[in-house]
Amino acid sequence: MVKFAVICMSNMNRSMEGHYQLKKHGYNVQSYGTGPQVRLPGPSQNRSNNYDFGTPYAQINNDLRTQAKGEERLHTHYTRLGLFAMIDRNMTVKLAPEKFQQEHMSYDVIFTCEERVFELVCEELLNRAGVQSRPVHVINIEIEDNHKESQTGGKTIVELAKCIVASKDLERDMDGIIED
Numbered sequence: 001m002v003k004f005a006v007i008c009m010s011n012m013n014r015s016m017e018g019h020y021q022l023k024k025h026g027y028n029v030q031s032y033g034t035g036p037q038v039r040l041p042g043p044s045q046n047r048s049n050n051y052d053f054g055t056p057y058a059q060i061n062n063d064l065r066t067q068a069k070g071e072e073r074l075h076t077h078y079t080r081l082g083l084f085a086m087i088d089r090n091m092t093v094k095l096a097p098e099k100f101q102q103e104h105m106s107y108d109v110i111f112t113c114e115e116r117v118f119e120l121v122c123e124e125l126l127n128r129a130g131v132q133s134r135p136v137h138v139i140n141i142e143i144e145d146n147h148k149e150s151q152t153g154g155k156t157i158v159e160l161a162k163c164i165v166a167s168k169d170l171e172r173d174m175d176g177i178i179e180d
Contacts, residue, residue, distance in 0.1 A: 002165050003028050005107045006157060007117055009035040011053070011097035014113035014143045014150045016090045021154035023093060027161055030107075031093075032100035034120040041081055043067065043074055053099040057090040082147035100124060106134050109164055111157050113143040137174055 004027055006018035011033030019031035038051040040060070049067075051060055064083060068075035078084060090097075101124050112118040118140035125136065139160065143153030160177065167173040 001028050002109060002161075002170075003030075003105075003107045004161060005029065005100075005105075005110045006031045006113070007034060007100050007110060007121055008113040008143075008145070009033055009117060010038040010040070011099075012038060012040060012090065013086055013145055013147070014153055016086070016093060017150040017154040018111060018113070018157040020089055020093050021158050022161055025158055025161070027165075030098075030103075030105065032098050032103060034100050034117050034124075038097045040064070040083060041078075043071075043077070051097075053102070054096050056096045057087050057094075061087045061091065086147065104128070107136055108134075108170070109161075110136060110138045111160070112138060112140045113153060114145075115140060115142065135171070137170070139178060 004022055006015040006022065006029065008015040011031055015031040015033065019029050022029040033053060038053060038055065038060070040049040040051075042048040049060075049064065051063075061084070064078055064087070068078055100121060110121060112121055118138060121138055125138070141153055141156055141160075143149055163177045164170060164174075167177065
């Protein structure tokens, strides 16, 4: 069975939507972030909510709801951004955001959700110096970090996964799969 990973900066939106959709279709998948911390929009543009990787989604959800309690403007702000719905989805998929650089699982295919994440994943794989001695395909799909685009990106990831799984010779077929 092909092992997939989906990676964005914070393991909150894009990678979790890809993880959710791949899991829903029965694929073997994990998801990660590559950033220094999990970052979410905060009460103002110049103040974000930051969490350590490993902080349970339920705890993040409680923190945001506590911030918004009695603050209609803040509750509306978080709801409009889709934060509560996103975290509710995440809690159905796994316990907490995970950092790619702290995990050492091997994958057949890794989907990244932006160029900077692609670079960080490739750098990390090079730093591991072939410890697993297995090839891995790293595919970048530029996905804007918002609710609507993450859903569209998740569907694109599922379509690519279908083609990858259907391949009889992934090494030979990968270029054609990506070009289509």
